[in-house]
Amino acid sequence: MPWVPDGQRLQGRVLEPDFFARDTLEVAADLLGKLLVRAVGGQVRWGRLVEVEAYCGPEDQAAHSRFGLTPRTRVMYGPPGHAYVYFIYGMHHCLNLVTRPEGIPQAVLVRALEPGPGVGRCSGPGLVCRSLGIDRTLNGAPLRPPDLYVLDDGFRPVPESVLRGPRVGVAYAGEWAERPWRFCLRSRHLSRPAPIPRRAIERVR
DNA sequence: CTCCGGATTCGT
DNA sequence: CGAATCCGGAGT
Numbered sequence: 001m002p003w004v005p006d007g008q009r010l011q012g013r014v015l016e017p018d019f020f021a022r023d024t025l026e027v028a029a030d031l032l033g034k035l036l037v038r039a040v041g042g043q044v045r046w047g048r049l050v051e052v053e054a055y056c057g058p059e060d061q062a063a064h065s066r067f068g069l070t071p072r073t074r075v076m077y078g079p080p081g082h083a084y085v086y087f088i089y090g091m092h093h094c095l096n097l098v099t100r101p102e103g104i105p106q107a108v109l110v111r112a113l114e115p116g117p118g119v120g121r122c123s124g125p126g127l128v129c130r131s132l133g134i135d136r137t138l139n140g141a142p143l144r145p146p147d148l149y150v151l152d153d154g155f156r157p158v159p160e161s162v163l164r165g166p167r168v169g170v171a172y173a174g175e176w177a178e179r180p181w182r183f184c185l186r187s188r189h190l191s192r193p194a195p196i197p198r199r200a201i202e203r204v205r
Numbered sequence: 206c207t208c209c210g211g212a213t214t215c216g217t
Numbered sequence: 218c219g220a221a222t223c224c225g226g227a228g229t
Contacts, residue, residue: 053212062212064225072225090222092213109212126213169212191213207229217218 012153017081024099024106028054035151040133047113050187057105062173065105075140076105085139092126114189124191165195
């Protein structure tokens, strides 16, 4: 199912800070199916969000904000609806969308998009940033047109298509790594195999 | 200041 | 499975 309207005009409702100010798990789930839009170099690139992860610091020991307020986590402590972009492994950028009111350091990591027309692979947080032209110059930027924003074009995933599972690459976080805070849509553009549906788990037991 | 290891990706 | 390659945060 081609969810991205190839050739159609990009239109919808821009998500405002109040959308991001809510509970981080709810924001993560609600972001699935929305469009992430980036204007760069006179062109617009976008994709549909099919995989995200919630990071609920400072308690969450998988979150960067587990160390509290540091230069790196400053943006996450700021107001909702802003971009938290960090550089990892000396070569990749990762995009987060800051949630909760100012003072609460939580965010949603963008892990995969179904790429729009002419956009390269977006299956993985590093690839999302590479394909949309996102780097640290956008760290702390407000999510609003034209540079970077999230659009609700009316698409609503059917509940059966929403999957949850443990987050990727956070084994260091102990029990926090087991929390099912990775949210996915059924899509061939996920960064990793889709989480096992609850029904399948119950069947095995 | 040094050391450790990382919310990754790609090639072997 | 290992290399690439920089940086943040902790510890001394």
